[in-house]
Amino acid sequence: MGVAVLIKQVPDTTSKVSVAGDRVDESSVSKWSISPYDEYALECAMRLKESGYSEVVAITCGPQRSSKALTEAAAVGADSLIHVHVEDSLDSIQVQTLLSAAIKRTGSEIVLCGKQAADTNSGSTGPGIASILDYSCVGVVSEVSVDDGVLVATRQGPSGLEEIEVSAPCLFTFDKGESELRRPNVRGIMMAKKKTVEALTPGDLGVDLGESAVIVNSHSSPPDKPPGQKFEGVSSIATVVQKLRDEANVI
Amino acid sequence: MMRNMAYEALDFYDIDSMLSEEERMVRDMVRDWVEDRVIPNIEEACRDGVFPDDWRKEIGEMGILGAPLKGYGCPGLSYIAYGLICQELERGDSGVRSFASVQGSLAMYPIHDFGSEEQKEYYLPKMASGEWVGCFGLTEPDYGSNPGDMITRAEDKGDHFLLNGAKMWITNGTIADLAVVWAKLDGEIKGFIVEKGDEGFSAPEMKGKHSLKASVTSELVFQDCKIPKNRILPDVKGLRGPFSCLNNARYGISWGAVGAAQSCFNSAKEYSLSRIQFGHPIASFQLIQNKLSWMLREITKGQLLAYHMGKKKDDGTWIPEQISLAKMNNVDMALEIARMSRDIHGANGILDEYPVMRHMANLESVKTYEGTHDIHNLILGRHITGIQSFTREP
Numbered sequence: 001m002g003v004a005v006l007i008k009q010v011p012d013t014t015s016k017v018s019v020a021g022d023r024v025d026e027s028s029v030s031k032w033s034i035s036p037y038d039e040y041a042l043e044c045a046m047r048l049k050e051s052g053y054s055e056v057v058a059i060t061c062g063p064q065r066s067s068k069a070l071t072e073a074a075a076v077g078a079d080s081l082i083h084v085h086v087e088d089s090l091d092s093i094q095v096q097t098l099l100s101a102a103i104k105r106t107g108s109e110i111v112l113c114g115k116q117a118a119d120t121n122s123g124s125t126g127p128g129i130a131s132i133l134d135y136s137c138v139g140v141v142s143e144v145s146v147d148d149g150v151l152v153a154t155r156q157g158p159s160g161l162e163e164i165e166v167s168a169p170c171l172f173t174f175d176k177g178e179s180e181l182r183r184p185n186v187r188g189i190m191m192a193k194k195k196t197v198e199a200l201t202p203g204d205l206g207v208d209l210g211e212s213a214v215i216v217n218s219h220s221s222p223p224d225k226p227p228g229q230k231f232e233g234v235s236s237i238a239t240v241v242q243k244l245r246d247e248a249n250v251i
Numbered sequence: 252m253m254r255n256m257a258y259e260a261l262d263f264y265d266i267d268s269m270l271s272e273e274e275r276m277v278r279d280m281v282r283d284w285v286e287d288r289v290i291p292n293i294e295e296a297c298r299d300g301v302f303p304d305d306w307r308k309e310i311g312e313m314g315i316l317g318a319p320l321k322g323y324g325c326p327g328l329s330y331i332a333y334g335l336i337c338q339e340l341e342r343g344d345s346g347v348r349s350f351a352s353v354q355g356s357l358a359m360y361p362i363h364d365f366g367s368e369e370q371k372e373y374y375l376p377k378m379a380s381g382e383w384v385g386c387f388g389l390t391e392p393d394y395g396s397n398p399g400d401m402i403t404r405a406e407d408k409g410d411h412f413l414l415n416g417a418k419m420w421i422t423n424g425t426i427a428d429l430a431v432v433w434a435k436l437d438g439e440i441k442g443f444i445v446e447k448g449d450e451g452f453s454a455p456e457m458k459g460k461h462s463l464k465a466s467v468t469s470e471l472v473f474q475d476c477k478i479p480k481n482r483i484l485p486d487v488k489g490l491r492g493p494f495s496c497l498n499n500a501r502y503g504i505s506w507g508a509v510g511a512a513q514s515c516f517n518s519a520k521e522y523s524l525s526r527i528q529f530g531h532p533i534a535s536f537q538l539i540q541n542k543l544s545w546m547l548r549e550i551t552k553g554q555l556l557a558y559h560m561g562k563k564k565d566d567g568t569w570i571p572e573q574i575s576l577a578k579m580n581n582v583d584m585a586l587e588i589a590r591m592s593r594d595i596h597g598a599n600g601i602l603d604e605y606p607v608m609r610h611m612a613n614l615e616s617v618k619t620y621e622g623t624h625d626i627h628n629l630i631l632g633r634h635i636t637g638i639q640s641f642t643r644e645p
Contacts, residue, residue: 014257030259068272074274183284186314186326189276 003053004108005045005078006129006205008058008219009069010035010119022218034069035073037114039181040174044144045112046077046182051146055079063087063099067197074192075184082106083195084205091214096128101205103133108150113138116173126173136170142177256303258286260342261513263551266558271467274332278501280313281339294603296465296634300458302350302426303465310351311381317359319499319564322582325363330564334506334557341507342514345613346466348507354378356500358431361442364495365487370444374429386427386454388418388445388471389493390645395420397641398628399490403434405443411480412443414451414473419487420620424469425456431484432471433493442484442492448549451476464609498574501621502564505559505577508585508617509550511610515592516546518605522596542595546588550562553581572634579627586614 011017012031017024034042045056058073060066061084070081072198082105084098103111111130130137138194141153141164153164153172184192231240244251260282267275274571288309296303310316317325318333328336333355336574341348362370377383394401424430430445430452443527445452457468484492520543523534533539560577563569588610593600601608618624628643633639 012257016257030257071272071276075280180602183309183311183313184276184280186277186280186318186328189273189280190277190327 002055002057002108003045003048003110003112004057004075004103004106005038005042005057005073006111006113006125007038007069008035008043008117008125009033009062009066009117010058010117013118019219019221021022024219032047032065032068034072034181035114035118037116037118037174037176039114040111040142040177040179041114041172042073042076042078043179043181044172044174047179048110048144048146049077049079053110053146054197057082057108057122059099059102059106060084061086061090061095061102062244067199067224070197071192071195072184074162074195075188076182077188080106081195083197083199085199085201086209089216090209091212092122092124094209096125096132097207097209098202098205099125100129101207103129103198103225105205109135111135111169111171112144113173116176119237123173126171130171133169136166136175138164139168139173139177140168141172142175143179144172162233170231258282258517261516261547261550262554263547264555266554269332270335271329274329274335277328277332278339280335280584281315282310283340284313285343285347288644289340289347290515290606293465293606293609295341296346296641297344297603298464298611300460302346302423302467306347307350307381307426309522310347313381314379316351316379316381317355317363317375318353320359320363320375320379320508321448322375322469323371325359327330329561330502331561333503337503337507338510338513338557340510344465344609345507345511345617346463347420348503348510349372349463349466351505352500352507353387354381354385355639356503357387358423358427358429358471360499361387361431361484361487361496362444363371363493365442365473365484365492366444367481367485369481370484374444377428382441383428384423384426386421386423386430386469386471387493387496387500388421388424388430389645390418390460391419392417392419392627398433398493399440401430401433401435401440403481405434405436407436408477411477411569412477412483414443414445414478416473416631419501419533420457421454421469421471421513423467423469424454425466425477427454430454430471431476431496439488440490443478444473444484445473446482446483447477449476449478460616464612477640485490492602494571497573497621501578502560503575504617504621505553505560505574506580508578508614509553509557511617512546512550512553512581512585515544515589515607515610516550518607519543519546519592519595522599522605522642526597532593539595542591546591548624549584549588553584557581572630575627575630578621582614582618583624586611586618589614 009032011029012033018028048075049056056078057080058078059082059083067083113126138153145153151166155162312416318328319330321327408415428447432443451474453472454469523539524531556577592607
């Protein structure tokens with residue numbers, strides 16, 4: 001049985017993102033990376049493969065540039081790569097529909113992805129796909145292992161770690177866990193070069209995207225942080241205490 | 252792998268666009284490793300005067316050792332990729348790049364090109380994985396720029412060779428599992444593989460360096476050192492052996508120096524943008540901008556030199572004099588940039604909070620090792636005039 005891992009290419013968390021006109025200026029992004037939560041999902045997929053699952057298929061949906069994220073996944077061991085190629089920006093439901101169709105095509109009954117993407121932070125992809133495919137969904141997990149054919153997910157609960165047993169078909173969304181994505185090596189990079197990316201259009205998947213239900217009016221940069229404030233002398237103690245309590249919420 | 256600050260390597264002429272995807276991925280892999288593992292720990296390693304053993308293992312796991320060598324478990328990458336690996340390692344620290352240069356170009360390369368089939372199969376896979384560390388013994392206490400007059404001798408004793416002599420300034424010496432040692436056999440320079448633990452062989456560490464502090468530097472001492480007959484490198488004799496190793500290492504240094512210079516440039520740029528004097532960031536003053544623009548100019552030229560040299564290495568259309576020029580120019584450039592960057596940092600530049608003083612001290616060694624700056628000038632002088640000026644002898 002194969003494992004599918006969903007990967008989104010996002011501006012690296014260390015990159016500056018700027019807005020030109022009323023849209024994020026993609027050309028200003030110096031580095032694109034796999035979304036960090038997806039990296040945890042990918043690492044878990046590689047571990048599941050090591051514990052006996054036959055293969056890992058990495059799937060992404062996005063413009064041409066995002067194919068690189070698949071090659072990066074291949075460099076750490078993903079076996080096959082699917083790129084659902086769309087140049088326009090899509091709404092959450094459109095993305096979920098495309099990815100669901102791609103997963104169905106692979107026949108994977110275990111799906112792993114990040115709990116949210118580092119750029120849009122909407123957190124809707126995983127649960128949305130589980131709903132479309134009618135898979136069980138366990139959210140915000142830090143680890144998934146297999147115990148005697150049963151999938152066991154570990155997640156942070158309100159009073160400690162929870163272990164949840166679940167059977168396939170199932171989708172897991174990943175939080176930051178203990179196991180960071182392994183570093184690639186030269187052998188992996190050279191193997192990745194040989195793996196072909198299967199590029200599919202919405203039409204290939206039999207999906208008619210239709211009109212988006214979401215209209216983005218504009219993007220804008222967050223306001224500049226207000227400058228620091230300086231307090232001197234004993235007389236300011238009361239003000240400082242009040243600010244620490246009411247504004248900074250630290251005491 | 253979440254990080255705090257983006258490292259945007261200076262690439263004014265977009266060398267990146269000339270790289271293959273594989274080369275970029277190898278570069279990014281090493282860059283991420285340096286960012287995660289070297290930069291946060293380098294100052295401690297320098298203070299303790301150690302090359303952390305974890306780094307050896309992790310460099311081995313990445314599979315970058317002996318980068319351009321093919322077969323026997325070696326990576327088989329392009330010379331451009333090898334250059335990029337050196338650049339990223341040296342952006343962290345010259346000592347880390349030195350470890351990889353010595354292992355790959357000075358110890359693995361001679362076994363790969365001049366060794367017997369048996370030697371290649373036995374040593375190279377273990378060295379490519381970083382399990383075994385190699386070093387290279389050419390320089391002696393009294394013979395640096397003039398290695399041809401070396402004293403170290405090998406004698407054929409029938410069923411073994413006997414080595415006598417001493418080597419000095421040997422990177423990786425004390426931590427090495429094997430040394431490729433150049434010694435005279437019947438008056439002719441030959442290469443020998445000496446293993447740790449061989450009778451009569453010791454490798455005491457040299458202490459007290461103000462430079463390359465996170466790199467192990469040693470003496471190699473041979474006192475009636477007995478080695479089996481199958482440890483001689485069969486396919487090379489004379490100075491061509493060590494010099495061809497040095498050519499590869501010097502090529503890597505020409506890229507490594509760019510990495511150190513990029514690190515110093517970045518630090519100077521960030522510092523000058525945040526340091527306020529006379530009410531304005533010092534980056535807004537003409538003297539600072541002049542310095543930054545000079546750095547950008549010199550680094551860009553050095554990058555193009557290294558890149559073009561790499562293309563020639565990959566095509567096999569190079570001559571050693573071109574490597575001399577690249578090594579000499581780029582190290583000289585990097586050292587001047589380190590000094591200028593220290594100047595821009597003012598007093599802060601001497602602190603270990605910034606990488607510049609460390610790079611500056613390291614680059615003083617890099618300027619001297621693998622053919623001193625002046626020796627490379629003489630190599631070029633001979634090339635231009637046809638007259639060698641190394642020695643007074645005809």
